[in-house]
Amino acid sequence: MSSVLYVCVRPERSAADAEHRSFSRDLGIRDLDRLDLLHASLETVEWEQYDGFVIGGSPFNVTDADKGDEQRVVERDLERIAARAIDGKAAALFTCYGIGVVTRMLGGEVTMDHPERVQAARIRLTEAGAADALFGPNAPEMSVFTAHKESAAETPPGAVLLATNDACPVQAYRVGNRLYATQFHPEASPQDFADRMAVYRASGYFDASEYAATEKMVLASSVDGADLLSRFPSLLG
Template sequence: MSSVLYVCARPERSAADAEHRSFRRDLGLATLDRVDLLHASLETVEWQRYDGFVVGGSPFNVTDVVKSEAQLAVEHDLERIAALAMAGGATALFTCYGIGVVTRMLGGEVTMAHPERVQAARLRVTAEGARDPLFGPSGPSLSVFTAHKEAAAETPPGAVLLATNDACPVQAYRVGEHLYATQFHPEASPQDFADRMAVYRASGYFDPEQYVATESMVLAASVQGADLLGRFPALLTR
Protein backbone atom coordinates (compact mmCIF):
# COMPACT_ATOMS: atom_id res chain seq x y z
CA MET A 1 0.00 0.00 0.00
CA SER A 2 1.21 3.51 -0.75
CA SER A 3 2.44 5.53 2.20
CA VAL A 4 1.74 9.22 2.81
CA LEU A 5 3.33 11.60 5.30
CA TYR A 6 1.52 14.65 6.67
CA VAL A 7 4.04 17.46 7.12
CA CYS A 8 3.05 20.03 9.75
CA ALA A 9 4.38 23.60 9.94
CA ARG A 10 1.92 24.96 12.51
CA PRO A 11 3.12 26.03 15.98
CA GLU A 12 -0.42 25.78 17.37
CA ARG A 13 -0.96 22.20 18.53
CA SER A 14 -4.75 22.23 18.38
CA ALA A 15 -4.77 23.53 14.80
CA ALA A 16 -2.06 21.05 13.81
CA ASP A 17 -3.96 18.10 15.29
CA ALA A 18 -7.17 19.15 13.54
CA GLU A 19 -5.39 19.64 10.21
CA HIS A 20 -3.89 16.16 10.48
CA ARG A 21 -7.33 14.66 11.07
CA SER A 22 -8.77 16.58 8.13
CA PHE A 23 -6.12 15.36 5.71
CA ARG A 24 -6.48 11.75 6.90
CA ARG A 25 -10.25 11.89 6.48
CA ASP A 26 -10.26 13.43 3.00
CA LEU A 27 -7.41 11.28 1.68
CA GLY A 28 -9.49 8.28 2.71
CA LEU A 29 -6.65 6.73 4.70
CA ALA A 30 -7.02 4.63 7.83
CA THR A 31 -3.74 6.06 9.12
CA LEU A 32 -1.62 9.05 8.11
CA ASP A 33 1.92 9.35 9.40
CA ARG A 34 2.99 12.76 10.67
CA VAL A 35 6.05 14.90 11.25
CA ASP A 36 5.88 18.28 13.00
CA LEU A 37 8.74 20.30 11.57
CA LEU A 38 8.73 22.78 14.44
CA HIS A 39 9.56 19.95 16.81
CA ALA A 40 11.47 17.48 14.64
CA SER A 41 13.35 17.68 11.35
CA LEU A 42 12.78 15.36 8.41
CA GLU A 43 15.82 13.42 9.56
CA THR A 44 13.85 12.11 12.55
CA VAL A 45 11.69 10.02 10.20
CA GLU A 46 12.53 7.85 7.20
CA TRP A 47 11.09 10.54 4.98
CA GLN A 48 12.49 9.32 1.69
CA ARG A 49 10.60 6.03 1.98
CA TYR A 50 7.25 7.80 1.58
CA ASP A 51 5.69 7.98 -1.85
CA GLY A 52 3.35 10.83 -0.94
CA PHE A 53 3.49 14.05 1.09
CA VAL A 54 0.76 16.49 2.07
CA VAL A 55 2.03 19.78 3.51
CA GLY A 56 -0.31 21.78 5.70
CA GLY A 57 -0.55 25.53 6.23
CA SER A 58 1.15 27.82 8.73
CA PRO A 59 0.95 31.35 10.15
CA PHE A 60 4.51 31.81 8.82
CA ASN A 61 5.02 33.86 5.66
CA VAL A 62 7.81 33.39 3.13
CA THR A 63 7.99 37.20 2.90
CA ASP A 64 8.69 37.62 6.63
CA VAL A 65 11.66 39.98 6.93
CA VAL A 66 12.87 38.46 10.19
CA LYS A 67 12.71 34.67 10.52
CA SER A 68 13.46 32.48 13.49
CA GLU A 69 15.87 29.58 13.21
CA ALA A 70 12.85 27.30 13.50
CA GLN A 71 11.13 28.88 10.49
CA LEU A 72 14.32 28.72 8.42
CA ALA A 73 14.65 25.03 9.29
CA VAL A 74 11.03 24.40 8.28
CA GLU A 75 11.53 26.07 4.93
CA HIS A 76 14.72 24.09 4.31
CA ASP A 77 12.94 20.79 4.94
CA LEU A 78 9.98 21.78 2.75
CA GLU A 79 12.39 22.53 -0.08
CA ARG A 80 13.87 19.06 0.29
CA ILE A 81 10.42 17.50 -0.13
CA ALA A 82 9.74 19.69 -3.16
CA ALA A 83 13.05 18.68 -4.73
CA LEU A 84 12.24 14.99 -4.22
CA ALA A 85 8.85 15.44 -5.91
CA MET A 86 10.32 17.41 -8.82
CA ALA A 87 12.80 14.57 -9.35
CA GLY A 88 9.91 12.09 -9.52
CA GLY A 89 10.79 10.34 -6.26
CA ALA A 90 7.41 11.06 -4.65
CA THR A 91 4.18 12.96 -5.21
CA ALA A 92 3.66 16.02 -3.01
CA LEU A 93 0.87 18.50 -2.37
CA PHE A 94 1.90 21.79 -0.75
CA THR A 95 -0.87 24.04 0.58
CA CYS A 96 -1.06 27.75 1.52
CA TYR A 97 2.30 28.67 3.14
CA GLY A 98 3.91 25.83 1.21
CA ILE A 99 3.11 27.33 -2.19
CA GLY A 100 5.21 30.34 -1.21
CA VAL A 101 8.16 28.11 -0.33
CA VAL A 102 7.93 26.30 -3.67
CA THR A 103 7.42 29.54 -5.63
CA ARG A 104 10.56 31.07 -4.16
CA MET A 105 12.49 27.84 -4.75
CA LEU A 106 11.54 27.98 -8.44
CA GLY A 107 12.77 31.56 -8.73
CA GLY A 108 9.31 33.14 -8.62
CA GLU A 109 8.17 36.16 -6.65
CA VAL A 110 6.06 35.94 -3.50
CA THR A 111 4.10 39.11 -2.84
CA MET A 112 1.62 40.61 -0.37
CA ALA A 113 -0.39 42.04 -3.28
CA HIS A 114 -3.02 39.27 -3.48
CA PRO A 115 -4.28 38.50 0.04
CA GLU A 116 -7.60 36.79 0.70
CA ARG A 117 -9.41 36.89 4.00
CA VAL A 118 -11.33 33.90 5.34
CA GLN A 119 -13.85 32.95 2.67
CA ALA A 120 -15.15 30.25 0.38
CA ALA A 121 -13.57 31.34 -2.90
CA ARG A 122 -14.74 30.29 -6.35
CA LEU A 123 -11.82 29.25 -8.57
CA ARG A 124 -11.62 28.79 -12.33
CA VAL A 125 -9.86 25.67 -13.56
CA THR A 126 -7.51 26.50 -16.45
CA ALA A 127 -7.25 24.57 -19.71
CA GLU A 128 -4.18 22.79 -18.30
CA GLY A 129 -6.08 22.14 -15.10
CA ALA A 130 -8.91 20.53 -17.04
CA ARG A 131 -6.40 17.98 -18.36
CA ASP A 132 -4.81 17.39 -14.97
CA PRO A 133 -5.76 14.17 -13.12
CA LEU A 134 -6.14 15.97 -9.79
CA PHE A 135 -8.01 19.10 -10.92
CA GLY A 136 -9.70 17.98 -14.13
CA PRO A 137 -12.55 16.00 -12.53
CA SER A 138 -13.56 19.12 -10.56
CA GLY A 139 -15.01 20.62 -13.73
CA PRO A 140 -14.62 24.22 -14.90
CA SER A 141 -14.72 25.67 -11.36
CA LEU A 142 -14.58 24.72 -7.73
CA SER A 143 -15.22 26.36 -4.37
CA VAL A 144 -12.54 26.12 -1.65
CA PHE A 145 -11.54 27.88 1.55
CA THR A 146 -8.86 30.58 1.39
CA ALA A 147 -7.17 32.69 4.07
CA HIS A 148 -3.70 34.06 3.36
CA LYS A 149 -1.61 37.23 3.40
CA GLU A 150 0.88 36.44 0.62
CA ALA A 151 0.76 34.69 -2.74
CA ALA A 152 2.74 34.08 -5.89
CA ALA A 153 2.90 37.21 -8.05
CA GLU A 154 2.63 35.01 -11.15
CA THR A 155 3.08 31.39 -12.11
CA PRO A 156 6.73 30.65 -11.34
CA PRO A 157 9.22 29.35 -13.92
CA GLY A 158 8.69 25.69 -14.73
CA ALA A 159 5.16 25.51 -13.30
CA VAL A 160 1.81 25.00 -15.03
CA LEU A 161 -1.14 27.05 -13.73
CA LEU A 162 -4.09 24.85 -12.80
CA ALA A 163 -6.56 27.17 -11.03
CA THR A 164 -7.04 30.91 -10.71
CA ASN A 165 -9.45 33.68 -9.74
CA ASP A 166 -9.48 37.46 -9.92
CA ALA A 167 -8.49 38.07 -6.30
CA CYS A 168 -5.47 35.75 -6.38
CA PRO A 169 -4.32 34.80 -9.90
CA VAL A 170 -2.13 31.87 -8.80
CA GLN A 171 -4.37 29.52 -6.84
CA ALA A 172 -2.76 26.23 -7.87
CA TYR A 173 -0.02 24.92 -10.09
CA ARG A 174 1.88 21.75 -10.93
CA VAL A 175 5.61 21.30 -11.46
CA GLY A 176 6.46 18.29 -13.60
CA GLU A 177 4.10 15.41 -12.93
CA HIS A 178 4.45 14.98 -9.18
CA LEU A 179 4.59 18.34 -7.40
CA TYR A 180 1.36 20.25 -6.70
CA ALA A 181 0.99 23.53 -4.85
CA THR A 182 -2.24 25.25 -3.83
CA GLN A 183 -2.83 28.65 -2.25
CA PHE A 184 -6.10 27.35 -0.81
CA HIS A 185 -6.88 24.77 1.88
CA PRO A 186 -8.36 21.65 0.24
CA GLU A 187 -8.52 19.67 3.50
CA ALA A 188 -10.87 21.97 5.43
CA SER A 189 -14.58 21.28 5.80
CA PRO A 190 -16.81 24.17 6.92
CA GLN A 191 -16.62 22.98 10.53
CA ASP A 192 -12.85 22.51 10.26
CA PHE A 193 -12.40 26.07 9.01
CA ALA A 194 -14.71 27.50 11.65
CA ASP A 195 -12.69 25.71 14.35
CA ARG A 196 -9.45 27.06 12.84
CA MET A 197 -10.88 30.59 12.99
CA ALA A 198 -11.01 30.32 16.76
CA VAL A 199 -7.30 29.52 16.93
CA TYR A 200 -6.28 32.36 14.58
CA ARG A 201 -8.83 34.93 15.70
CA ALA A 202 -6.18 37.61 16.31
CA SER A 203 -3.86 36.70 13.44
CA GLY A 204 -5.17 39.05 10.77
CA TYR A 205 -7.02 36.58 8.53
CA PHE A 206 -10.40 38.21 9.21
CA ASP A 207 -11.87 41.10 11.18
CA PRO A 208 -12.32 39.78 14.74
CA GLU A 209 -15.22 42.18 15.22
CA GLN A 210 -16.97 40.26 12.44
CA TYR A 211 -16.23 36.87 13.97
CA VAL A 212 -19.82 35.66 14.28
CA ALA A 213 -20.80 36.76 10.77
CA THR A 214 -17.64 35.27 9.27
CA GLU A 215 -18.14 32.00 11.12
CA SER A 216 -21.74 31.82 9.90
CA MET A 217 -20.57 32.36 6.32
CA VAL A 218 -17.98 29.59 6.67
CA LEU A 219 -20.40 27.10 8.18
CA ALA A 220 -22.92 27.74 5.39
CA ALA A 221 -20.38 27.31 2.60
CA SER A 222 -20.20 24.38 0.18
CA VAL A 223 -16.64 23.46 -0.81
CA GLN A 224 -15.10 20.76 -3.01
CA GLY A 225 -11.59 20.41 -1.59
CA ALA A 226 -12.34 16.97 -0.16
CA ASP A 227 -13.10 15.60 -3.63
CA LEU A 228 -9.75 16.86 -4.88
CA LEU A 229 -7.86 15.30 -1.96
CA GLY A 230 -9.68 12.04 -2.47
CA ARG A 231 -8.01 11.74 -5.87
CA PHE A 232 -4.49 12.36 -4.54
CA PRO A 233 -3.61 8.79 -3.43
CA ALA A 234 -4.13 7.52 -7.00
CA LEU A 235 -1.29 9.80 -8.17
CA LEU A 236 1.41 8.39 -5.94
CA THR A 237 4.54 7.30 -7.71
CA ARG A 238 5.31 3.94 -6.21
Protein backbone atom coordinates (compact mmCIF):
# COMPACT_ATOMS: atom_id res chain seq x y z
CA MET A 1 0.00 0.00 0.00
CA SER A 2 1.42 3.37 -1.02
CA SER A 3 0.94 6.45 1.16
CA VAL A 4 -1.01 8.24 -1.61
CA LEU A 5 -4.18 7.12 -3.37
CA TYR A 6 -4.91 8.15 -6.95
CA VAL A 7 -8.66 8.62 -7.29
CA CYS A 8 -9.96 8.18 -10.83
CA VAL A 9 -13.22 9.70 -12.07
CA ARG A 10 -12.79 9.08 -15.81
CA PRO A 11 -15.15 6.64 -17.58
CA GLU A 12 -12.69 6.14 -20.44
CA ARG A 13 -10.29 3.35 -19.47
CA SER A 14 -7.41 4.39 -21.73
CA ALA A 15 -7.45 7.96 -20.42
CA ALA A 16 -7.75 6.73 -16.84
CA ASP A 17 -4.80 4.36 -17.20
CA ALA A 18 -2.65 7.08 -18.74
CA GLU A 19 -3.58 9.59 -16.05
CA HIS A 20 -2.62 7.08 -13.36
CA ARG A 21 0.79 6.62 -14.97
CA SER A 22 1.27 10.38 -15.18
CA PHE A 23 0.52 10.94 -11.49
CA SER A 24 2.73 8.02 -10.51
CA ARG A 25 5.64 9.40 -12.54
CA ASP A 26 5.42 12.97 -11.27
CA LEU A 27 4.78 12.05 -7.64
CA GLY A 28 7.76 9.73 -7.74
CA ILE A 29 5.63 6.84 -6.40
CA ARG A 30 6.26 3.76 -8.50
CA ASP A 31 3.34 1.64 -7.23
CA LEU A 32 0.76 4.36 -6.75
CA ASP A 33 -2.46 2.89 -5.39
CA ARG A 34 -5.59 3.50 -7.45
CA LEU A 35 -9.33 3.67 -6.90
CA ASP A 36 -11.76 4.07 -9.80
CA LEU A 37 -14.83 5.70 -8.28
CA LEU A 38 -16.97 4.78 -11.28
CA HIS A 39 -16.48 1.11 -10.40
CA ALA A 40 -16.00 1.11 -6.63
CA SER A 41 -16.83 3.47 -3.77
CA LEU A 42 -14.51 4.68 -1.04
CA GLU A 43 -15.92 1.98 1.22
CA THR A 44 -14.27 -0.73 -0.86
CA VAL A 45 -10.79 0.36 0.31
CA GLU A 46 -9.25 1.44 3.61
CA TRP A 47 -9.28 5.02 2.36
CA GLU A 48 -8.85 6.65 5.76
CA GLN A 49 -5.44 4.96 6.08
CA TYR A 50 -3.94 7.08 3.27
CA ASP A 51 -1.88 10.18 4.03
CA GLY A 52 -2.61 11.77 0.66
CA PHE A 53 -5.02 11.77 -2.27
CA VAL A 54 -4.66 13.00 -5.85
CA ILE A 55 -7.90 13.33 -7.79
CA GLY A 56 -7.79 13.26 -11.57
CA GLY A 57 -10.01 15.01 -14.11
CA SER A 58 -13.26 13.92 -15.71
CA PRO A 59 -15.66 14.76 -18.54
CA PHE A 60 -18.29 15.23 -15.81
CA ASN A 61 -19.32 18.76 -14.85
CA VAL A 62 -20.63 19.84 -11.46
CA THR A 63 -23.16 22.01 -13.31
CA ASP A 64 -24.59 19.07 -15.28
CA ALA A 65 -28.39 19.29 -15.09
CA ASP A 66 -29.00 15.60 -15.82
CA LYS A 67 -26.72 13.88 -13.34
CA GLY A 68 -27.23 10.18 -12.89
CA ASP A 69 -26.92 8.31 -9.61
CA GLU A 70 -23.39 7.28 -10.53
CA GLN A 71 -22.16 10.87 -10.75
CA ARG A 72 -23.93 11.84 -7.54
CA VAL A 73 -22.20 9.02 -5.67
CA VAL A 74 -18.83 10.05 -7.14
CA GLU A 75 -19.30 13.63 -5.98
CA ARG A 76 -20.35 12.49 -2.52
CA ASP A 77 -17.16 10.43 -2.17
CA LEU A 78 -15.00 13.30 -3.42
CA GLU A 79 -16.56 15.57 -0.81
CA ARG A 80 -15.66 13.03 1.88
CA ILE A 81 -12.01 13.14 0.79
CA ALA A 82 -12.09 16.94 0.75
CA ALA A 83 -13.57 17.05 4.25
CA ARG A 84 -10.78 14.82 5.53
CA ALA A 85 -8.15 17.14 4.03
CA ILE A 86 -9.87 20.25 5.39
CA ASP A 87 -9.75 18.64 8.84
CA GLY A 88 -6.00 18.20 8.39
CA LYS A 89 -6.14 14.40 8.53
CA ALA A 90 -4.70 13.97 5.02
CA ALA A 91 -3.35 16.01 2.12
CA ALA A 92 -5.38 16.19 -1.10
CA LEU A 93 -4.98 17.67 -4.55
CA PHE A 94 -8.16 17.99 -6.63
CA THR A 95 -7.77 18.78 -10.33
CA CYS A 96 -10.14 20.15 -13.00
CA TYR A 97 -13.59 18.62 -12.31
CA GLY A 98 -12.56 18.23 -8.68
CA ILE A 99 -12.18 21.97 -8.12
CA GLY A 100 -15.85 22.32 -9.01
CA VAL A 101 -16.84 19.68 -6.46
CA VAL A 102 -14.83 21.38 -3.72
CA THR A 103 -16.04 24.87 -4.69
CA ARG A 104 -19.68 23.83 -4.43
CA MET A 105 -19.00 22.01 -1.15
CA LEU A 106 -17.56 25.23 0.30
CA GLY A 107 -20.63 27.20 -0.74
CA GLY A 108 -19.06 28.81 -3.80
CA GLU A 109 -20.51 29.20 -7.28
CA VAL A 110 -19.51 27.02 -10.22
CA THR A 111 -20.08 28.72 -13.57
CA MET A 112 -19.72 28.13 -17.29
CA ASP A 113 -18.53 31.73 -17.82
CA HIS A 114 -14.78 31.04 -17.92
CA PRO A 115 -14.10 28.01 -20.16
CA GLU A 116 -10.64 27.31 -21.57
CA ARG A 117 -9.97 25.14 -24.57
CA VAL A 118 -6.95 22.86 -24.85
CA GLN A 119 -3.88 25.03 -24.42
CA ALA A 120 -0.73 25.65 -22.42
CA ALA A 121 -1.91 28.65 -20.38
CA ARG A 122 0.19 31.11 -18.42
CA ILE A 123 -1.04 31.58 -14.86
CA ARG A 124 0.06 34.18 -12.33
CA LEU A 125 0.75 33.28 -8.72
CA THR A 126 -0.81 35.50 -6.09
CA GLU A 127 1.12 36.72 -3.06
CA ALA A 128 -0.25 33.73 -1.15
CA GLY A 129 0.75 31.45 -4.03
CA ALA A 130 4.30 32.77 -4.01
CA ALA A 131 4.53 31.92 -0.29
CA ASP A 132 2.91 28.49 -0.66
CA ALA A 133 4.85 25.26 -0.16
CA LEU A 134 3.68 23.73 -3.47
CA PHE A 135 3.38 26.77 -5.70
CA GLY A 136 5.97 29.16 -4.31
CA PRO A 137 9.10 27.78 -6.00
CA ASN A 138 7.46 28.46 -9.40
CA ALA A 139 6.62 32.12 -8.69
CA PRO A 140 5.80 34.48 -10.27
CA GLU A 141 4.23 32.54 -13.19
CA MET A 142 3.68 29.02 -14.44
CA SER A 143 2.70 27.38 -17.71
CA VAL A 144 0.05 24.66 -17.35
CA PHE A 145 -2.35 22.66 -19.49
CA THR A 146 -6.01 23.67 -19.35
CA ALA A 147 -9.15 22.23 -20.94
CA HIS A 148 -12.44 22.79 -19.14
CA LYS A 149 -16.00 24.00 -19.60
CA GLU A 150 -16.80 25.16 -16.06
CA SER A 151 -14.88 26.79 -13.23
CA ALA A 152 -15.27 28.57 -9.91
CA ALA A 153 -16.85 32.00 -10.38
CA GLU A 154 -14.63 33.33 -7.59
CA THR A 155 -12.56 32.01 -4.73
CA PRO A 156 -15.03 30.12 -2.49
CA PRO A 157 -15.51 30.89 1.22
CA GLY A 158 -12.65 29.65 3.36
CA ALA A 159 -10.20 29.25 0.46
CA VAL A 160 -7.03 31.20 -0.38
CA LEU A 161 -6.45 32.04 -4.05
CA LEU A 162 -3.05 30.81 -5.23
CA ALA A 163 -3.12 31.30 -9.01
CA THR A 164 -5.13 33.19 -11.61
CA ASN A 165 -5.14 34.48 -15.17
CA ASP A 166 -7.37 36.68 -17.30
CA ALA A 167 -9.26 33.83 -18.94
CA CYS A 168 -10.12 31.97 -15.73
CA PRO A 169 -9.86 33.98 -12.48
CA VAL A 170 -9.63 30.93 -10.20
CA GLN A 171 -6.85 28.64 -11.40
CA ALA A 172 -5.88 27.26 -7.99
CA TYR A 173 -6.64 27.67 -4.32
CA ARG A 174 -5.84 26.14 -0.95
CA VAL A 175 -8.15 25.38 1.97
CA GLY A 176 -6.37 25.19 5.30
CA ASN A 177 -2.88 23.77 4.90
CA ARG A 178 -3.57 20.45 3.19
CA LEU A 179 -6.32 20.75 0.58
CA TYR A 180 -5.38 22.06 -2.86
CA ALA A 181 -7.61 22.47 -5.90
CA THR A 182 -6.44 23.32 -9.41
CA GLN A 183 -8.48 24.11 -12.51
CA PHE A 184 -5.57 22.97 -14.65
CA HIS A 185 -3.98 19.53 -15.11
CA PRO A 186 -0.61 19.42 -13.31
CA GLU A 187 0.10 15.78 -14.14
CA ALA A 188 0.07 16.01 -17.92
CA SER A 189 3.22 16.24 -20.01
CA PRO A 190 2.88 17.47 -23.62
CA GLN A 191 2.73 13.88 -24.88
CA ASP A 192 0.23 12.94 -22.15
CA PHE A 193 -2.04 15.80 -23.13
CA ALA A 194 -1.77 15.04 -26.84
CA ASP A 195 -2.73 11.42 -26.16
CA ARG A 196 -5.70 12.59 -24.07
CA MET A 197 -6.86 14.80 -26.95
CA ALA A 198 -7.38 11.69 -29.06
CA VAL A 199 -9.76 10.24 -26.44
CA TYR A 200 -11.78 13.45 -26.08
CA ARG A 201 -11.65 14.55 -29.69
CA ALA A 202 -15.43 14.96 -29.96
CA SER A 203 -16.06 16.25 -26.43
CA GLY A 204 -15.91 19.99 -27.12
CA TYR A 205 -12.57 20.84 -25.50
CA PHE A 206 -11.16 22.00 -28.83
CA ASP A 207 -12.30 22.37 -32.42
CA ALA A 208 -12.07 18.87 -33.87
CA SER A 209 -11.46 20.34 -37.33
CA GLU A 210 -8.23 21.86 -35.94
CA TYR A 211 -7.02 18.64 -34.34
CA ALA A 212 -3.65 18.47 -36.08
CA ALA A 213 -2.77 22.09 -35.35
CA THR A 214 -3.88 21.79 -31.73
CA GLU A 215 -1.89 18.63 -31.24
CA LYS A 216 1.19 20.29 -32.74
CA MET A 217 0.79 23.23 -30.34
CA VAL A 218 0.44 20.92 -27.34
CA LEU A 219 3.50 18.84 -28.25
CA ALA A 220 5.60 21.99 -28.66
CA SER A 221 4.59 23.34 -25.24
CA SER A 222 6.64 23.45 -22.06
CA VAL A 223 4.68 23.16 -18.80
CA ASP A 224 5.52 23.28 -15.09
CA GLY A 225 2.76 21.20 -13.49
CA ALA A 226 5.06 18.28 -12.65
CA ASP A 227 6.92 20.59 -10.24
CA LEU A 228 3.84 20.81 -8.02
CA LEU A 229 3.36 17.06 -7.93
CA SER A 230 7.01 16.41 -7.10
CA ARG A 231 6.54 18.54 -3.98
CA PHE A 232 3.19 17.05 -2.96
CA PRO A 233 4.69 14.16 -0.92
CA SER A 234 6.27 16.77 1.39
CA LEU A 235 2.75 17.50 2.70
CA LEU A 236 2.20 13.95 3.93
CA GLY A 237 2.42 12.79 7.50
